Amino acid sequence: MLLNKKIVSAIPFLLTCLLAYSANAHSDGSIAIKDAWVREAPPNAKVLAAYMRIENHTKKEKILVDVTSTAFKKIEIHKTINKGGMASMEQQKELAIAAQGEVTLEPGGLHLMLFDPGSALKAGDDITFTLKFADGGTTIINATVKKATGGNEHHHHDEHSGHSMHEQEKKESKQDEGHHHNH
Amino acid sequence: MKTTKFRSLKTGFALLFAVAVLTSAVLLNQSAQSESIPEELRGLLNKQPVAVPEFKLVDQQNNPFTVERLKGAWTFLFFGYTHCPDVCPTTLTELDNAASRLNELQTPQRKIQYVFISVDPQRDTPELLRDYVSYFGAKFLAATGGEQDLKQLAKPLGIKFERGIGTETEYLVNHSSAMLLIDPQARYYAKFRAPHYSEEIVEGFKQIITYAER
Numbered sequence: 001m002l003l004n005k006k007i008v009s010a011i012p013f014l015l016t017c018l019l020a021y022s023a024n025a026h027s028d029g030s031i032a033i034k035d036a037w038v039r040e041a042p043p044n045a046k047v048l049a050a051y052m053r054i055e056n057h058t059k060k061e062k063i064l065v066d067v068t069s070t071a072f073k074k075i076e077i078h079k080t081i082n083k084g085g086m087a088s089m090e091q092q093k094e095l096a097i098a099a100q101g102e103v104t105l106e107p108g109g110l111h112l113m114l115f116d117p118g119s120a121l122k123a124g125d126d127i128t129f130t131l132k133f134a135d136g137g138t139t140i141i142n143a144t145v146k147k148a149t150g151g152n153e154h155h156h157h158d159e160h161s162g163h164s165m166h167e168q169e170k171k172e173s174k175q176d177e178g179h180h181h182n183h
Numbered sequence: 184m185k186t187t188k189f190r191s192l193k194t195g196f197a198l199l200f201a202v203a204v205l206t207s208a209v210l211l212n213q214s215a216q217s218e219s220i221p222e223e224l225r226g227l228l229n230k231q232p233v234a235v236p237e238f239k240l241v242d243q244q245n246n247p248f249t250v251e252r253l254k255g256a257w258t259f260l261f262f263g264y265t266h267c268p269d270v271c272p273t274t275l276t277e278l279d280n281a282a283s284r285l286n287e288l289q290t291p292q293r294k295i296q297y298v299f300i301s302v303d304p305q306r307d308t309p310e311l312l313r314d315y316v317s318y319f320g321a322k323f324l325a326a327t328g329g330e331q332d333l334k335q336l337a338k339p340l341g342i343k344f345e346r347g348i349g350t351e352t353e354y355l356v357n358h359s360s361a362m363l364l365i366d367p368q369a370r371y372y373a374k375f376r377a378p379h380y381s382e383e384i385v386e387g388f389k390q391i392i393t394y395a396e397r
Contacts, residue, residue, distance in 0.1 A: 039272060042265075042318035044311060049268035080269045082377050087263075087270045087360035088347060107273040108378045114268070115353070150276040150381055 026139040030058045031097075031131075036143035038127055039107075043120040048072075050112040050129070050143055051105045056097040063134035064095040071127045073116035080108055089113070094134065107148070123147045224373075224394055227387055232370035238336035240300070240328035243313035248326040253369040256294035257392070259384075260363040262342050264303035264356045265315045270377070274362070275299065275319040280381035283320075285388060293392065294367070300336070301327040302344035303356050340371050364388070366395065 036052035056062045067075045077092040095110070097103045105111050112129075121127070125145040132138050220228050235250050242248040259278060263271035282297055289295055299316050301307035304327045307315075312325035327333070337344065340363055347355030360377035362384070373391055375384060 039268070041268075041272060042315045044314050045265065045268075047266050047268040049272075078269070082270075082360050085359050085361055085376065086343060086357055087377060088357035089269070089355050091348070107269060111269050148272065148276045150273075150280045 026133075026137045031056060031062060031133070031137070031139045033131070033139060033141045036129070036141050038114065038121065038125075038143050038145045040121065040123045040145050040147045046116060048114040048117060048121070049107075050114055050127075051107065052112075052141070052143065053102055053104045054095075054097050054131075055102040056099060059099050060135075061099050062097045062137075064097065064131055065093075065134050066132040067112055067129055068132070069114070069127055069129045071117055071121070072114045073118075075115070075129075076113045077110070078113040079110050082108075121145045221390075221394060224390055227373045227375065227391065228394070229371060229373065232366060232368075232372050233339065235365060235369045235371055236335065236339050238328075239332055240326040240336065241309055243309050243316060243325040245309050248324075248328075250369050252324075253365050255367050256296045257367060257388075258365040259295070259297045260300065260340075260365055261298070262300045262302050262337065262344065262358050264301050264358070265307050265311060266303065267356070270360060271299075272319075274360075274377070274379050275316075275323070277379045277381045278362070278384065279320040279323075281384035281388075282322075284381065284385045288389070288392070293396075297323045299323055299325045300333070301325065302333055302337070302358050304328060304330065304333070306352075341374075364391065 032055040034053040034055065036050065038048055038050045041048045054064065064077065067077065069075060077095050078089045079092055081088050081090050092110070095103060103110065123145050126142050127145065129141050129143060130138055131141065220230070235253055237250055240248040242252075261274055261278065263274070265271070278297055282295075285295055299312070301312055307327050309325075309327070312327060316323035316325040333344070336342075337359075342359040342361070342363070344356060344358040347357045349355055362375040362377075362379055363371060364373040364375070366372040372395070373387070375387060
């Protein structure tokens with residue numbers, strides 16, 4: 001009886017802990033990760049890339065500061081830059097996702113650079129990633145390894161806005177290049 | 184009688200004049216076509232094809248890869264490195280998709296080949312390149328060589344590459360993202376700018392060969 005009472009009195013405390021934990025772990029849906037995938041690479045590839053869409057359903061900006069996975073030695077956030085006809089990658093120390101906004105990691109743009117996979121990954125494998133945010137929150141996700149098929153991956157999230165935005169970016173980068181060559 | 188003769192003379196002159204105008208119009212039109220590049224190809228074609236100079240690289244089977252290997256086929260040439268997680272695999276996937284569609288355009292007179300040149304010879308050995316390109320499906324060739332040998336090929340084609348940030352063994356390489364098309368006489372003929380999409384490569388190539396084989 002006494003034991004029962006103790007348990008009952010502990011319930012609010014336990015509930016608080018549980019709520020606090022879930023809020024911290026973003027399992028309340030404040031951060032949603034969609035379409036996460038890892039690009040299958042040749043068996044001897046030392047670096048791979050992962051792509052996904054990160055949605056922030058809160059009224060506060062969320063800042064992704066770190067990504068880890070036991071499947072890789074190191075993970076960095078990178079952005080492919082195509083300027084003046086040169087392709088290069090720029091490491092991003094962090095990635096801000098605006099309040100009620102989203103950021104898409106996709107081929108030819110933002111991506112997670114995955115260093116040294118422990119073993120060769122094949123299409124169909126599931127990889128667990130832990131995303132850490134500046135506010136201390138973490139989100140754990142599963143991403144499937146897929147063989148890239150090209151074309152629609154560039155704008156797989158939203159047929160219309162995705163495509164037109166991409167075309168716009170492309171025009172700009174081509175103009176960039178033209179500009180560069182004039183000098 | 185006089186009037187009839189005058190009339191027929193007049194008709195004759197008119198006819199002659201019409202023929203002259205028509206002939207010159209046709210001639211002018213023909214010369215204009217041969218001299219100017221059609222509008223849809225202006226962003227792709229070089230004003231004048233540029234002969235690819237002599238160079239000496241090694242292919243993925245450890246065989247010499249020289250300018251001779253570019254003769255007798257249309258060659259898609261892309262420069263990159265295997266430690267490139269995003270741009271290179273994305274481009275090679277698009278090129279492979281294009282290759283499977285371009286297959287039907289191949290004839291004994293019109294061969295097409297695909298070559299990946301690694302600008303990271305420190306890490307990309309021929310063996311590594313062999314496994315890497317064979318993953319991408321199409322019958323890709325791969326080649327690399329010493330930095331000076333690479334520059335011998337790259338520089339005249341306007342292709343640049345440089346070591347990016349990183350450590351001695353773990354580093355990025357910045358490289359030109361354009362895909363070049365070399366004609367069967369080993370002349371740099373056209374340039375596709377990034378980002379690359381298989382549909383654009385296929386449509387562009389169709390227009391280019393229509394123009395080149397006119």
